[in-house]
Structures are given as structure tokens and as C-alpha cells.
Amino acid sequence: MKEIIIMILSTFGALFVLSTSVAMLRKPDVYLRISVTGKAATLGIGLLLISAAVFFSDYSVTTRVIATIIFVLLTVTIGGHMLARAAYFTKTPIWNGTKIDELAGQYDPKTHILYSEKHNSSIKPEKTDTPS
Amino acid sequence: MSLQEYFQLIIIPILGISVILVFIRFIKGPSLADRVIALDMLILISICIIAVYSMVFNHSTFLDIAMLFALIAFLSTTAYAYYLEQRERK
Amino acid sequence: MIIAVLSGFFFAALLPLLGRFAKKTIPLIFSLLPISLFIFFLFNLPVIKNENTWISHISWIPSFGIELSFRLDGLSMLFSLMITGIGALVFTYTAYYLKGHPYLDRFYGYLSMFMASMLGVVLSDNLISLFIFWELTSISSFFLIGFNNEDASSRKSAMTALGITGFGGLVMLIGFVWIGYITGTYSISELLSKPELLKNHIGYPWIICLIFVGSFTKSAQFPFHFWLPAAMKAPTPVSTYLHSATMVKAGVFLLARFTPILGDTLLWTTSLITIGAITMVYAATHALFRVDLKSILAYSTISALGILVFLIGLGTEKALLAATMFILAHALYKAALFLITGIIDHQTESRDVSQLAGLRKVMMPVAIAGFIAALSSAGVPLLIGFLSKEVMYEATLQFGQWAVLLTLLLVLTKIFLFVAGFWAGIKPFAGTLPNEFQKVSMPSALLWVPPLLLGTLSLLFGTFPIIIEQALIQPVVNSMVGKENPIYLALWHGFNLVLLLSLITLVLGFILYLYLKPSEKLFLKTLKFEAVSPENLISGFGNLFSWFALKWTKFFQNGYLRNYVITILAFLTFLTAYTLFGGVNIYIDWNQISTITPSEIIVVVLMIISIFFAIISTSRTTSIVALGVVGFANCLFFLFYSAPDLAMTQFSIDTLTVLLFMLVLFKLPKNKTLSSKGMRLRDAVLSLLFGTLIAILTLEVFEEPSGSEVSKYFADNAYLLAKGRNVVNVILVDFRGFDTMVETVVLVIAAVGVFSLMKLDLNPSKKD
Amino acid sequence: MNNSLIVLPIVIQFLAGTILLFFWVKTEMQKVLSIIFSVLALSISIWLFMLVWNQGIQVTQSGNWQAPFGISFVADVFGATMVLISSITGFAVSIFSAGSMRKERLEFGFFPILHFLIMGLQGAFLTGDIFNLYVWFEVVIISSFVMMTLGGKRKQLEGAIKYVSLNLLASTLFLIGIGFIYGLTGSLNMADIAIKITDIQNRGLINVTAGLFLVAFGIKSAVFPMYFWLPASYHTPPPAVSSIFGGLLTKLGVYAILRSFTLIFGGDEFLVSMLGIIGALTILSGGFGALMHHHLGKIFGYLIICHIGFMMMGLGIFTEIAIIGTVFYLIHDIIVKTNLFMISGVLLKINGTQDIKELGGMYKNYPLLSLLMAIPLFSLVGIPPLSGFWAKIFWIKAGLETEEFVLIAFIILGSFLTLWVIAKMWGEVFWKPGEGLPKKANGLYFDELSTGDKWLWIFPIVFLSFISLYIGLAAENIIILSQKIAGDLMDPSNYIESVLQIKSIRP
Amino acid sequence: MTKNLLLSNLLLAIIWVMATGTLTEENFIFGFMVSFLILYLITVNKEERKYFTMLPKLIYFILFMLWQIIKANFQAVKESLYTKSKLSPAIVKYPLEASSDVEITLLANLVALTPGTLVIDISDDKKVMYIHVLHLENKESFISEVKNNFEKRLLELMR
Amino acid sequence: MEILLIIIIGLLHAGGLYMLLRRSMFKMIIGLILLGNGANLLIFLMGRLVKGHPPVIEDGLKVFTEIYADPLPQALVLTAIVIGFGLQSFAIILIKRVYKVLETDDLDELNSTDEDI
Amino acid sequence: MKSLIFKTASTYLLPLLLLFSVFILLRGHYLPGGGFVGGLMASIAFLIHSFAFGLKETKEIIKINPGYLMPIGLILAVGSGIAPILINEPFLTGLWFEEPLKFIGMVGSALFFDIGVYLVVIGATLTIMFSITETV
């Protein structure tokens, strides 16, 4: 029984990871890739870690697994945010299929202040069509 | 099929393929942010691999390494972000 | 005796402290040293006569058979007396000659150091200590020649002299050590007692060649002679003392010393006769083409040294007697001539023999001294020069089938030297006094007494040879020949061939003197032949050597790091590949190799690709991140193969490194492709070669049977003795804690270094 | 003999470096502390030397883990001598630095690094463990990196790039060598390795490993064809740094070669003859370079190379007599080279330049100083009976014994080149009239210093000159010492027995 | 207030452990539950009673978030198989109600964990949050969805 | 597997050397790092490869009951890694400094200390 | 960096990570970890904090100049080496308290040694990283 649970959990985990990897390869711009990484990976990692917790069925392992999962969740989302933000600063091209871009021109290039009201700075990533 | 074999034959290969896919992204880039996110992803996958290995070899201590990996992955991501921002600012 | 030798050094050592006082008040006080030494040796004359030798030992480096032992026998007595006697005169002469010179004290320091070294050379009974003193004479001579150190040509002459004699000394050292190696002793006394040991040794020809080089360089034999005329840059007292009377004779002394040990073989005789003959004729000829008094004297000195070598080469008892006589005679008249030249130079500020004339009118005593010296040099009867010349001719005439040729050469040389001596000793004083010298004043007695004294001695010994015959000359010959055959010196041997030759020499010499006038033109004509002179050949060789040195240095130290790396690794590859393919048994034992799993393959592929990527990428950030992946794959290996600690450490450190790179890099200039395609290809091939080599080696070492008892001990005792379960950590903090402690120091130093590198900038800033 | 106190020299330097780190910008305090610690270290080194001399090899097993399991520290006569010499040098350099280093450099950790550097050297001299040796090596090189770049001047940086990269390459090769040694013997204790290595069938592999060590140590000791980093860098840092570098750093490589080739690898014919060839070409390269340059630092740098060549050649002959020569020369060379670079520092301070074409007038203006400087200069040349002379007799004798006549020729050539170079330098720097001196320089000129500060510059030179004189004039003592060391090196069984605490390894 | 109760709850649990003398996690959890119950019974203050409703709410919220994450992942799987043309990404300005740093951070994290969203940044005046949406159909409905599902629940828990 | 690892060791050395031979300072450092990695792996390999048995004595036991990976090379590599980190960080900062002062990354422009014959 | 999210998160992350680093340090003798990794962990924690808040604030939090952590750590390490010499045992001989301490386990000189290493690593890493970020 335990084995089957582990198998199911780990299979799903691995598949999630795989799907993220596929997405990473296929998404047309960096923002989409960042966006996609965070989620699938977290669940993939989570499931695999949980299956390890089930496998060892040990209190100390379980707590550590939970800690790790929380930690991964936290860092992956914050990391994604920071990377996306930095990418935007550096004007990393954005896919031209993007419907709305309300961030365009909102960053002040010198002070890096982000405005909530309408602003018109030079920080507007180019649009790109060529997914690479 | 024992659990060990299952891991060896199914899970690890899947994760391995993921590594390769991510690595392709890593090579292609094109921006630094792409590479960084790919590296990040590689580390995340390796956390998964560690989790699986800990089961394969029945050593729970490997899981601590996973925790450390997560922490460090975070550091490198922030560092890259920091770097990108600083580069822009110079 | 040791005090006698070393007193000169102590004296020199005291000078920096006391010299300043002494040179201002009574410079004559310096002469006390050589005078007292001279008296010391004079008082020991009877000892030598009665007991032949007096040896004193002081142990210095017993473990290598090196002693400060001194041997006073006839030969060393002769030289010691010359050294201290002429030394006394030169010291006195200097007191006035360099009066008021700011560095008079230094001068005396070097001079007494030289005197001590020279005494050391002639008195040493140990080859090594002899060599030590020998080199010290070269050094003190270096300082004396370069005494006028602000003059570039003085410095150059000093260098030349030091170069030639220093080189000769070093070569000679090999000979000495070789002798010591063969015979097991450096003691000259012991060597004297077993001469056959060396002569029969296979290395004998080499040994004498080595010693010849030493003695020829020192005694200015052809083709090493040219340093001596150059050394005349030195103040006249120096030329007198070192370059005529004493130091240059050290080589001759050495040959004389070794005659009983190494001499009396065909090789010895032939080489010495040949070199000596060439030198004496060559130099004597040269002397006739000079106009500078010192130059004339220098060449005539070289010629005289040639004669001495020649005579020692003859090696017969007669010849050695001749050599002994000539050493003494030459010392007396040549020193006198030099001192006179010095006086002329000092008073008239000219040394051009073609200009000088009639000086007797202003400095009669000097003229007398010059006259006597010139006559002695010419070998006129009643002077010691005559005696020596007579014995010389006797010696050559007795020398078998070569007698005629050798005698002829000697006569020729003697004729030329006759002229040279007259030029130096008589010509400046003869004739009418030119206007420019009218106001020349009479020199101080301190200047003219020494040469006159020397002249007197020449006359005294020449007229009454009995004074020195038994007391001095006999022991000298004894110490060279080794047996006691009484010698007999006399003015009159009856009418014979020798007397005829003497007469011919005098007559032809005088005719030549009348006929040949020293002139600048003649001198300039000889310059044409300078291109093939030994001096130029050697300096040409020196230039070639410098050229080669420059090429060599620039070739290896070319400034390109990659060339350095290539050279080093090519050397490594050569070294290891040579041994590898010469002596390693290459095999693969597949039993030791484990199977491969898919995940491992993936990591391997990851690793390989990222290595390539790190290398070929044109973007720096990309190579850095690729490097990160290499490290990451490395971690996975560590993880797979049971090294969790390593994986953790490697991973954190890799990340930090990558981070460092990122922080540092973005201010670097754009990455350019710097090397050409061909270059890159070459490097790639080389690198692959190196990589392959390392891989093969690793494989072979890996194939050796494994199993470390040390590791096993650690694993067995980690918990039992060191109370830890993680063996790696136990090794790090306990079993091999020292490594870790030191390693933390490395980190600390690196941190300090990074800190200072980032914060401290001592470059002059662009603002100022 | 077990004695846990033999690590004291290391500990003292460790404490010195550590405590000095607390006095970050208090430079006056640092100077005082550094000198105090140096005196302390010197006394301890003397004590250690006397102890070893009187009572034989001293061993301690750190952590109380028996050899070959723990890290053994071994003070044999060789090690103790090297420790003593490095303490002497360290003492001199400490004083010289107090006088000569700029305040800014002292504020950025010069003194702690100096003590760590000496600690690294002494650790290397005392350790009996090959990996521990590597670690000490790293301490030495990282300290030297820091000292070389301290201040970050243009030339310093340019030199440092080559210095750093080639030294790191050497470290890597050393590490690979250690990996092979471990793979072959499963041990790291040098005495243990010495025993185990004899059992290995595949002899070629041992020679290959020896080759790796040779190259790694060869780079460190700057022999042909691996010396390039030295002329590129040694003249760039401040004189106090150059002097400790010139005196000790390359000698660490020589020490390591001596130790490993006598204890571990023995004399493989090919490698030993390689050492001879290397020695000859090193002499040539060093001599040539010294001949061609006119910057004092460079001249001295090349002379270091030239004289390392002598020592290598002694090893290339590989008889006890030759090793006596090499050990004697090693002792002499450390003292005299340190002194030499200090002298070049004083010359720089006085004249504001180190270019012998520009220098001059020393003899006229500073006669006593010139006389003082003459002592190390002529010791270096090997004017008998000064210290540089004695070793040559041993080498020549050894060369004659083994009929390596070509090597003798190179020794003579090297000696001659040295003589020529120094004579030339003497003529240019001391004799030639100086014009337009002092050149523009930073800070005070020598003449403007207070008497106390002047003595900080001069005292170390006087001190080392006296030691040089002692080595030369009391050569008997040094020869006896060298004979003992060479004997120990050529027959390491005593070393091995003491470390492993076994009765006898002799058959 | 709630903090104090939480502390007392923990303290009581510890006392329980000490009293029973067995230091195991089960015992601790059991002690915690017992003391929770006791505290629930003895607390009358209205403000303070919030603690007892909050805990179940928190648990519910966590479960809800988990569900969202799982949903996000499945969607991601689906999307990873999408072709480009079906994507309609956008960067949307989201007006914030949350005001404290912790609230905003938590909200951003929660939002980031949900399907197809990536928080790019928060304006310096903390008024708006810029969210990258993977699949935007209607901007207003997206904003209100986030408001109702996440922000309100969160603020309720926090305040 | 060992063969593959040996190939990688060879590659790391080859790559390291290749980078060391480039004209860019930056590449030189990369080369040194690669070489360092190669050497570390080499030492690690000398302890032989053991999968899944870290040298950690399990709870409750006093000695190993199963096979275990050789701990000694691991400790050595660990030391070497840390030392390498110190050296590498210094070298990295050095090139930064060199660039700041000399404004070049090209090693061929850094030979003034070699040239003034 | 001026990221609110990052700043807020790192305020909470710092103590967490430091705790984790101490955990890694203390268990080193029994499980993978130890002074090195622990020290690196702690430095990473501070580094992350410095990325979020800037060096000045991080330095204020550390209170002591990381430069001084190095000699302190060195003294601890060498102290645990010298201590046995005082009782006439070889340098670095392990000394152990008789009874194990709760949570920490056996306490011996090895632990002090490891703590020394931990401090040195923090000091060195932070000195390196800080001096770079400051001058960049």
C-alpha cells in the first residue's frame, strides 16, 4: 500500500517536473518561462518530497520535508518575482502576443522607483516574435 | 517491480529528461535571465533527484542536502537579479 | 705565521674606524705594517736555510680537510720578502703620492688586504686556503684597479681584470678539488711527498690544464694577457705592487709550487714552454709599439712573466735557478721603473715617452734610479739582471734538440726588453729638457727614495751575489727541485757561448734603442692588427655570449603567459609521457569498473556539454553560468557516489564563486576573440594531449589494487574513539584536524587579500 | 622521541598572525607586536634546533592519532634547521618591514599575512604528511599572493597575474600528484608512503608521480623551464616583501624536492639525470637573465634562479657529498637573498630608483653602508671564504666522483656569471658617479628619516650580514650540520622509524 | 490578543508534556489540543474569542491554497502542451487593499502560487501590484477573482 | 562508469589547459577553476566509487556494518575545495583589480614587467 | 534592491536560515554538515539580507565587523589545539566532557574546533563578499 502511494506521488511529481521543463523550452519569452517554472516545479518537488516523507514515515523526516517544501515555495515565488523584475529592468524582450502591458514605462530608469500612476519612462521592453 | 527499480527505471529517467530539456533552454538562452531561470530549474530538479535518491539508498540525510540546495538556489537567483539591476544602473 | 698573514686583514678591518684619523695626521704610520712584516720574514731567513721548511697548522674546516696551514720554505720566503719588502716601499711611496686624497685610508685598506692575501697565497700549505687567498687577491685587485671609480675606463679595467682572473681562479678550483679527490688531501706538504700519485692518474692532463688556466690568467699569459695593460688605469703604486712585482707573479709562483708535484712530464714542459715563449715574444714586440710609459712597462712585464713561465717549463735545475733569479731581478727593476714612471706622471702629468726628455735636470735622484733599473733590465754586468740573464741562457742552451730555437727566442725577447727598459728608465731623463717641463719640481724624498733603494739592491745583489746565494736562492731552488744541489752564482764564468749571447743582446739592444724611437704613429699602425688580437677575440666572444644570453632570455621570458604555460606543460608531458610509455604497464581491469545507469549518463552528458559551453561561449556571463553547471554536475557525482558533505560544500562554494564572478564581471570590457584560429587549434590539440595523458595516468593508478588501511582505521574508530558518526567530519575536525585549521587560515588570508585588493589603491591617482 | 612541543613554532606564528588581525589599523602596535612575536619565534626555533641537534629526531602525532593515521609532525635536523633559518629571516624581515612598509599597507594586513606566511613555511618544514604539506603550500602561496598585490600598483598587478596563475597551476599538479600517491599507497604519511611505495609493482607509475611532483615543486622553486613567473613578478612588490620572497619562497620548492626525492621516490635514474639537466639550464637561464637586465630587482630575481640551478644540480648528482653542498647552499642562500632584496630596498629608498643605469655614487656618499652591503654581495658571489663559496667545493667533488664533468662546467659558469653580474652592479651602483639622484619617489627619502627609522632599515641588513659572515667563516659548523642533514636525507630509515615508531626497517 | 492566547496555549501544552513526563510529539500535540479546548471554554472576551475561529479558518485557508496550487500545476501541465497561439499573456496593474509589508508580501506569494500568475513588482507607494498573467481573458474579472479569493481571506485572517 | 568519470577528468584538465592558454584573463581563471575541479574529481575517484553508502555510521551502531565510501578522499577533496575557493576568489578579485587599473583583459598587454631588458 | 516582497521575506528568512546553519553546524559530527557548510549557510543568510537591505543594515545586524570574526574563530580553533598541550598531550588531541549534553550530544574540543571553523568561514566569506559589493 505504502509503496503504491509512493509510486503514484512520485510519478505525478516527476511528470510535473517534466511538464515544466517542456514548458520552459516552449514558452516564447522569459516572463512566461519564469511564470511557468515556479508552479509546476513546486508541486513536483512537493510531491516527490512528500513521497519521501511517506517512504521514511519518520517524524523528523516529515518535519524536514515540510520545512523544505515551505522553503521552496517561498524562495521560488520570491525568486521568480525578482528575476522577472530584473529582466524587466534590463528590457528583456517581451513576447508580442502579450495583450496588455501596464508596467511599460512605470519604472524610473535611474532611481528604479515604480509608479502606480501613469508614468512614461524609457523602460519598455521590446516586443519579440521569435521564440528561441 | 520493486520500488527501487521503479525509481531507477521510471522516475529518474523522467527527471533526467527534464534536466536535458532545461539544459537545452540553458544553452539557448537567449537572455541571462533565461539562463538563470534554467539554472534555478536545474537545481530544483536536482532537489527532486535527491529526494528520489534518498529513497533509493534509504538515507534520509540526503534530504537535508535538498534543503540546502533550495536555500542556495535562492541565493543565486537573488544574486543574478541583483547583478542584472546593478548592471543596468551603471 | 698566521698572525703575519692575517694581520693585513685585521688592519684593513680597523681602517673604517681609525682610518679617517690616520690619513689626516701621519699616513706614514700605515707603512709600519709591511715594514714589520718584512723584518719578521727577514729574521726567519736562517730558519729556512737550516731547516728548509717551517709549517704551522690551524684547523679550520677539519671535516673537509681544509686547514689554515702555512708553509714557509725557500719559495715562499722569496715571495714573502718581495711582498712585504716592496710592499713597505709602496706603502711609503703612496703616503706622498696620494697625499691628501680623500680616500687614502680606503686605499691603504685595500692595499693591506691585498698584501695579506698575497702572503696567504704564497704561504698556504693547503690547496683550498691557497685558493681562498688567490681569489682574495683578485678581489682586492679589483678594488685597487677601480680605485678611481668615477672614471668609466677604470671601472671597465677593473671588470676585465676581475673577469679574467676570477674565471681562471674558478677553473683552477676544479683542478684543486680534483687533486684533493684523487689524493685524499689538500695539504701541499703531503702532496709533495707523493707526486707520482697524480702524474699516473688518468685525470692528470685535465688537472694541469685546469691549473694552467688559473695561473695563466693570473700571470697574464697569452691569450689572457690583455687585462694587465688595461689594469694600468690603477694608481701607480698599485701597478707597481700588484701588476709587476707581486700579484702577477702568483701564477708563476703556483707553477713553481706545483713543479715538484705535477711537473717534469712532457705535457707540462711543452705547454709551458710554448705558452711562455709565445707570451714573451709577443708581449716584448708589443712593448716596442707603445708610447705610454705604463703601457710599455705593462707589456714588458707580460713578456717577463712569459719568460718565467718558459723557464719553469724548461724545468731543469738551471732553468729553475734562472727563474728564481729573474723573479728577484725583475721585481727589483720593474718596481723601480714603475715607481719612477709614477714620479714622472705625478710631477709632469705626462707619460708619453715620445715627449719626455731631459728630466735628469730637475730630478737627478730619480734619473739615477731609472738608470740603474734600466741597466738591470738590460742585463748589464754588475747588476742582478745580468746574473739572471746569464743563467737563463745557460738553461736554454742545455735544453737538448730545441736549444737553438729556444735560445734565439729568448735572445730576441731580451733585446726587445732591453729597449723597453731603456725607454722607461733612461729615455725620459736623457737629452734636453723641453720647455714645458722646465718648471717641473723635485719630488719629495718619499717618492724617490724607494726606487733608488730598489736600484741599490739591484746593484748590491748583482755585484755581490754571495749575499743572497745561500741565504735565499738556494732554499728556493731546493723547494722546487726537492733535492739539495748546491748552486753557484758568479759574475764571471769565463768566455763562453753564454757570454757571447749576452754581449750580442746588449749590442743589438743598444743599436735598436738608438734606431727605434717610440712614436704614436707606430702605435696606431699596430691597431690594424687589433681585430685579431686575443682581447678582441675574447670580447667578441663575450659579445656573442651576450647576444646569445639576450636571445635566450627573451625567448623564454617572452612576456606571454600562455607560452609559459605551454612550456611548463610540454615539459610535464614530456616527463610523464617518457616514463609512462617507458615503464608503465598499461592495462584495464574491467572487474574494477562499475556499470552505468541512465541517470549517470545524463549527468555525464550534462557535464561534458557544460564544459564545452564554458569554454566556447563568447559571453562571459554564459561561461560563468556554465561553470556553475559544471560544479552542479560535480555535486551530483558526489551525491551519487556517497559524498553528501562534499556535495553540500561544493554546491555552496560553487554558488559563491559564480556570485563573485557576477559581481566582479560586469565592468570588464567586452569579450573579444583574441587568438587566431590556428592558434586555437594548436592549443586544442595540446590540451587534449594533456587531458588524455592525465586520464591515462588516472586510469592506471585507479587500476592499482585499492584499500587504504588509514581509511579503514578512520571508519573503524570514528565513533569508538572520536565519538562522531560522520566519518568525513570526524576526519576534518579530529583525525586530520590540522589540515582544517590551516585551511581556515587560507580562507582568512584570502579574505584579507580580497579586502586589501578592493580597498587599497596606491597607484598615483589621475588627479595629481 | 615524542615531543608535543615541536609544533610550537607553528603555533607561535599562528597566534602572531591571529592576534595581529585584531589590531587592524593600529600600525604602531602591529609593528611592536610583530617584532615581539618574531623574537619569541626565533627563541623557540633556536630551542627546537638545539633539542633536535642534541636529542635526535622529534616527532609528534597531532590529535594523538598514531602514524600513519593522524598527521605527524617531524622535526629532524633538516626541518629544524629550516625552521631556524626561516625564523631568522622572519625576524629580520619583521624589523625591516616595520621600517620600510608604507603605513597604508600595514593598515591592510601586511603583518598578519607575514606571520601566516612564515607559519606556512615552517609548517611545511615540519610536517610529515604529504597532504598537510599541500595545505601548508597553499598557506604560503595565498599569503604570497596577498603580499605581492598589497597596494595594487600597476606593476604589482601585472606581475601578480603571472605569479598567481602559474602558482595555482603548480598547486593543481601537486594535488594530482597527491591523488596518485593516495591511489597507489592508500596513505598520506610520508614515512608510511616511503615503505609502501616499495611494494608497488608498476614502478613506472611511481616515476610518473615523481615527475608530477618534480614539475609542481619545480614551478615553485623556479627552475628551468618553469621559472617564468619569477622574473615577471619578484621585483614588483615592496622590498620587504621581495626579500622574504627572494629568501624563502623558492627554497620551499627546493626543500620539497629534497624531501620527497630522498624520502619517497628515491633516485630514479631518469629523473635524477633530468634534475641535473634542469639544474644546468636553470643556471644558464638565471645567469643570462641577470646579465641582461639593469633593474636591481630583476637582476636579483634572475640570480635567485641561477642559484636554484646550483641546488638542483647538486640534487642531479644525487650523492651524499652533492647533497651536503646543496643543503649548505640552501642555508646560505636564504640568508643572503633576503639580505640582497633588503639592500635593493635601501638603495631604492636612498636613490628613488632601482635601475643600475641611473644609480650611482653610493660608495662616495655612503661608504660605510657600501662596505656593509659588500658583505652579502660578495657572499652571494661566493668569494672565498664567504658563505657562497663552500658548497661549490662539495658539488665539484661530487661531480668528479660521479664523472659529471658537464655539471661542474655549469657550476663554474654560473659562479662566473654571478661574479660578473655583481661586479658590474658594484661598478654601476657604487662606483659610478651618481647623477640626478635621488629620483622622484613617494614618501621620505632615506636621509630624511629619523635615526631610529634608519636603524629599522639597516639593522636587519647588519644582522643578516653577520649571519652570512658566520656561515662563511665558521663554515665548519655549517658543514657538519649539512653533513648530518645530507646523511639523514640519503638514509631516511631513522626518519621513518621515528615517525612510525617501529624498531627497524632495515633488512 | 490572539498572540497571548497562542502563547498560553503553547505554555499549557508544555506543562502538559512536563506533567505527563513523556516528551514525544504525539504527547505534545495531544497536550496542545487539550489546552485549546480548555482555553476555548474559559475565554469569554469577544475580541479574544477570535482566536478560536481563526484557527479553523487558517486551516481552511491552507487547504484552499493547496488546492489552488494543485490546480495551478495541472493548468501548467496543460499549458505546457499549448501552442503559442492559445496563449494570451498580459501584465496587469492590480490595486492593493493590503497595506502592511507583511500583508503585501504574503498576498504576493499567494498570488504567485496560483494559476498562471507571476508578481513582477509592487509600486513604491504600495498602492498597486503588477502581475504577469499567463492567460488573461478579462482584466476586471481577474482582478475581482484575486480580490475575493485571496486578498479578502488573507486580510480577514491577518486583521 | 569509472571510465566515463576518467574521461571527464581528462576533459576537465584539457578544457582547463585550453582556457589557460587563452589571452583573456577571465578565461584563464575559468581554466584554473576547471583544472581544480578536475583534480578534485581525480582524488575523489582514488577512493573508488561506492553508490549510496555515505561514510556515516548509522544511529545505534558503533562501526560500519555495510560497505561504505572511502571517507578519506572525501575529506581531502573537501579541504581542497575550500582552499580552492579562497584562492579562486582572490584570483577573481585580482582580475577585476587588474582591469580597473590597467583597463584591459588581454594578457598580452600585461607584459611590461617581463619586457624591460 | 528595492523589492518590498524580498525585503519583507528576508527579514523572516534571516533568523530561519541562521537557525538552520547552527543546526547544520552542530550535527556535523554525526550527519553531513559541520562548521564549513554551517558557516557558508550563515554567510549566505547574511548575504541574502544584504542584497535586500543593503550592506549598511546588514552590518548593523551583525554588530561585529566580520573581519573580527576571523581571528576569533582562529583563536577558538587553535585554542582547542593548544589546550591538550597544557596537559602534555599532542596538539589537537580530542578532549571530551564525560557526559553528553542534551540536544548537542557529546561536547569536546572537536566541537569548539568546529565552531571556530564556523566563525572563520562566516568572517572570511562575508569579508570577501562585502568588500566586493561595497566597491562594485
Ligand code: NA
Ligand atoms: Na583532534
Ligand code: NA
Ligand atoms: Na583526537
